[in-house]
Structures are given as C-alpha cells and as structure tokens.
Amino acid sequence: ALRGVVALDGPSGTGKTTVARKLAARLGAGYLDTGAMYRIVTLAVLRAGDDPADSDAVGHRAHEADFTIGTTPDHPELRLAGEDVAADIRGPEVTQAVSAVSAVPQVRELLVSRQRRIIADVLAETGGIVVEGRDIGTVVAPESPLKVYLTASADVRAARRSGQDSAAGRQSSVEAARESVQRRDHLDSTRATSPLRAAEDAVPVDTSELTIDQVIVALSELACRRG
Numbered sequence: 097a098l099r100g101v102v103a104l105d106g107p108s109g110t111g112k113t114t115v116a117r118k119l120a121a122r123l124g125a126g127y128l129d130t131g132a133m134y135r136i137v138t139l140a141v142l143r144a145g146d147d148p149a150d151s152d153a154v155g156h157r158a159h160e161a162d163f164t165i166g167t168t169p170d171h172p173e174l175r176l177a178g179e180d181v182a183a184d185i186r187g188p189e190v191t192q193a194v195s196a197v198s199a200v201p202q203v204r205e206l207l208v209s210r211q212r213r214i215i216a217d218v219l220a221e222t223g224g225i226v227v228e229g230r231d232i233g234t235v236v237a238p239e240s241p242l243k244v245y246l247t248a249s250a251d252v253r254a255a256r257r258s259g260q261d262s263a264a265g266r267q268s269s270v271e272a273a274r275e276s277v278q279r280r281d282h283l284d285s286t287r288a289t290s291p292l293r294a295a296e297d298a299v300p301v302d303t304s305e306l307t308i309d310q311v312i313v314a315l316s317e318l319a320c321r322r323g
C-alpha cells in the first residue's frame with residue numbers, strides 16, 4: 097500500500113480525475129479531488145446569486161458554505177448543505193465560473209487549509225492518499241515524495257472533455273470543449289495566487305498517446321519506488 101501523498105497536478109482534460117481515482121484504488125489509498133472543492137464553493141456562490149467577479153462576496157460565501165467531500169476513490173460524496181451535488185458541480189455554469197472563484201486569495205487560503213487537514217486525517221487512517229489539482233505539488237503538499245504533472249495535447253484534451261460531457265448527458269462539441277479548456281487553462285495559469293504550474297521536482301507525464309491503464313501502470317511503478 098502507498099505511504100504518503102501522491103501529488104497529481106495538471107490542466108483539465110489530461111485524464112487527471114480518472115487516473116487519480118484508479119491509482120488510489122489500486123494502491124489502497126485515499127483520494128482527494130481538490131477541483132471538486134473549488135467547484136462546490138462556486139456552486140454556493142452561484143446559488144446565492146453572488147457575482148463570481150466580486151472577490152469580497154465570494155470570499156465571504158466560501159467561509160459560509162457548509163460542504164463536505166468524501167475521500168474514497170470509488171464514489172466520493174460531495175454535499176453542499178446536505179444535498180448531493182456531485183452532478184451539479186460538473187455543469188456548464190460552474191465550469192464557466194470556477195476559475196474566477198478559485199483565483200480569490202481568501203478562497204484559496206480557506207480551501208488549502210481544509211485540504212491539508214483532510215490529507216492529515218486520511219494519512220493517519222490509511223497511510224496514503226492521491227491528491228489531484230493544480231497546486232498540490234507546489235502549495236498544498238510540497239513535501240510529497242511523488243509529484244506528477246500530467247499533460248496532453250490540446251486536441252486530445254478537447255476530445256476527452258467533450259467525450260466526458262456527452263457520456264454524462266451534457267450537450268457538447270469538440271470545438272466548444274477546446275475553447276472552454278483553453279480559457280480555463282489561461283485563467284488558471286495566469287492568476288496571481290498559486291497559479292497552475294509544475295513543481296520543479298514533478299515528473300512530467302504526457303498522456304496524449306497513452307491509455308488510462310498505461311498511465312496507471314507507469315504511476316504505480318513510480319509510487320512503489322518513491323512512496
């Protein structure tokens with residue numbers, strides 16, 4: 097079983113979530129989707145009618161929001177005020193607004209400290225956790241023995257994202273997915289507070305030409321050597 101934290105960062109459409117969950121299951125480890133936490137806060141902002149560009153309102157809403165996130169790799173529970181919001185947080189409204197919300201420093205401060213607490217709890221319980229996001233190797237868990245930075249070509253990422261949308265019953269086209277993925281990457285990598293970037297000691301893995309299973313095998317080997 098895995099000991100410690102595997103930090104899995106990278107832009108959207110690189111297969112991060114699928115890889116992180118399968119890897120955690122295979123290693124008998126916990127799993128934390130930090131993107132889901134930014135999405136839940138964004139849903140709370142939208143439901144309250146706050147303007148996602150109003151950072152004071154957004155920061156305040158984040159502190160008020162009552163949400164929980166599960167840490168099991170198969171069906172991590174996501175609840176906002178007790179309601180199951182696993183589907184709602186993947187919808188187009190949240191996806192459109194999440195980069196603005198996640199750029200607010202008070203939101204990041206709050207969520208990073210919650211993430212560190214969750215990681216410490218899971219480590220105490222099971223000894224290992226796979227954590228996925230944008231700033232895990234750089235900010236949330238810079239001491240991780242294994243940091244991986246997933247990438248994929250723009251074409252592959254657009255095709256994967258649009259495939260996921262249609263599989264979930266949402267309207268989608270590869271062109272729309274390409275624009276949405278590029279817009280989000282641009283916002284995420286140019287924000288002032290903990291922008292998306294690879295840690296210096298992260299292992300880069302280009303998933304463009306790899307199946308999910310090939311990525312899992314490669315990462316399990318790395319985890320066994322370093323974890």
Ligand code: C5P
Pocket residue numbers: 108130131132134135194195196198199228229230231232280284
């Ligand atoms: O991973 P996912 O695509 O669900 O993340 C949604 C958004 O949450 C990202 O586009 C980014 O704005 C934000 N995020 C972040 N830091 C993380 C994880 C996600 O800013 N660690």
